[in-house]
Amino acid sequence: QVQVVQSGAEVKPPGSSVKVSCKASGGSFTNYAFTWVRQAPGQGLEWVGGIIPLFGTWNFAQKFQGRITITADESTSTAYMELSSLRSEDTAVYFCARVPGYSGFDLHLDYWGQGTLVTVSS
């Protein structure tokens, strides 16, 4: 049974950083890629970035240039997304989703985590 479990909600002041984790079970971690998608309150879905744990390569949306780091720990089957220089516009639910392949991000997103609410507020 596949499960994608994320870390809990965070409240962060503007200018700080947040690191969200995503632990996958029910399959070999390196057989998949993992992506991060965020959803601001009452809004649609926005791709943040993703990682291919087998190769350690990662990609991200250009708007996050200089502020995002995505990593993966094969020993714990966990992916991480760290976003720095937080601003109020980063307040959103951040979802981790599995890509059913390791060639890249050229497949659908088959299993999603429960989401992690990141609130940026002073």
Place this chain on the structure above:
Amino acid sequence: DIVMTQSPDSLPVSLGERATINCKSSQSLFKSSNNKNSLAWYQQKPGQPPKLLMYWASTRESGVPDRFSGSGSGTEFTLTISSLQADDVAVYYCQQYFTTPLTFGGGTKLEMK
């Protein structure tokens, strides 16, 4: 970036009636290497993560009722619910995975009339 445009924004449908949601992409999603279109559909209910319904534009995910179907090719796609059930009330998103950045449509809110 590939822009995904969904219509309508909101769709009121009566129980048992057909619902049709449209999605257009700013460039073709047809992948010549496998003759498939890199387009997925998701259903999202309040407080929940999105749930995969369809991929490759017309392949139903395991466990998804067969009243859901997907069609289209190139730049125009459709999600159809043949006979609306109460449990289908949700927001529906299309998404392209032809290239990064992955992009989503703005969503269609399906409501009971």
